[in-house]
Amino acid sequence: MHDLSVPIVVEQFAVGPLQCNCTIVADPASGGSIVVDGGDEADQILARLEALGCRATVLVHTHAHLDHIGCVAELKERSDAAALLHPGDLPLYRALHAQAKWMGVAPPEIVELDGDLVDGSTLKLGEATLDVLHTPGHTPGSTSFALTRPGHATALLTGDTLFRGAIGRWDIGGTSMEDIVASIRAKLFVYPDATVVVPGHGPSTTIGTEKRDNPYCGVG
Numbered sequence: 606m607h608d609l610s611v612p613i614v615v616e617q618f619a620v621g622p623l624q625c626n627c628t629i630v631a632d633p634a635s636g637g638s639i640v641v642d643g644g645d646e647a648d649q650i651l652a653r654l655e656a657l658g659c660r661a662t663v664l665v666h667t668h669a670h671l672d673h674i675g676c677v678a679e680l681k682e683r684s685d686a687a688a689l690l691h692p693g694d695l696p697l698y699r700a701l702h703a704q705a706k707w708m709g710v711a712p713p714e715i716v717e718l719d720g721d722l723v724d725g726s727t728l729k730l731g732e733a734t735l736d737v738l739h740t741p742g743h744t745p746g747s748t749s750f751a752l753t754r755p756g757h758a759t760a761l762l763t764g765d766t767l768f769r770g771a772i773g774r775w776d777i778g779g780t781s782m783e784d785i786v787a788s789i790r791a792k793l794f795v796y797p798d799a800t801v802v803v804p805g806h807g808p809s810t811t812i813g814t815e816k817r818d819n820p821y822c823g824v825g
Contacts, residue, residue: 613731615757616657619806620649621675625672626803627641628641638660638730641735645676667766669690678714679713691722691746693741741788742775747785749763751796761796761802761803763805765804768805769807794812794815
């Protein structure tokens with residue numbers, strides 16, 4: 606049985622030159638963890654896991670832009686974790702070398718991933734769950750995650766779909782503004798107003814704040 610006396614630990618911190626928000630959901634009772642958007646600074650991510658007494662068991666990504674998935678090969682190699690991505694972003698993942706060239710950085714290693722993120726599915730880790738929400742718009746396969754754990758309200762990890770007072774770019778991935786706004790309203794704005802939103806970059810916000818004030822997708 607799972608030891609309920611050992612709580613799930615969530616750590617969020619920025620990695621890489623673009624300061625991508627990486628989230629670790631760790632279960633010290635089992636020693637496993639889910640890493641969301643481990644895009645850079647593998648040493649820092651693994652050091653934080655070691656301090657928690659955990660290892661990465663699953664790597665998930667909100668989308669396949671370099672800053673969100675760039676060190677997946679190193680994390681897989683050093684932790685033997687399974688890496689998952691929505692299939693809509695596989696072409697973008699396979700083009701990581703082109704992304705790196707465009708950004709003027711060294712190209713990362715591209716490895717085979719281990720499975721697909723499927724809309725409506727749930728990843729479980731001890732008493733924590735991550736519900737998978739396909740939210741296309743920033744990229745075709747952009748995915749958000751609803752994180753639930755005992756004693757805490759649900760939090761939404763929205764990648765580059767929804768930011769505080771803004772939305773992600775829609776002009777660099779074969780999508781449209783209509784796509785991203787529709788995703789936000791249909792998949793994210795259905796959560797209670799008090800729900801915390803942790804975007805892919807920058808400070809957190811709440812669903813209520815964005816519904817009221819976001820100039821791109823707010824509903825008044």
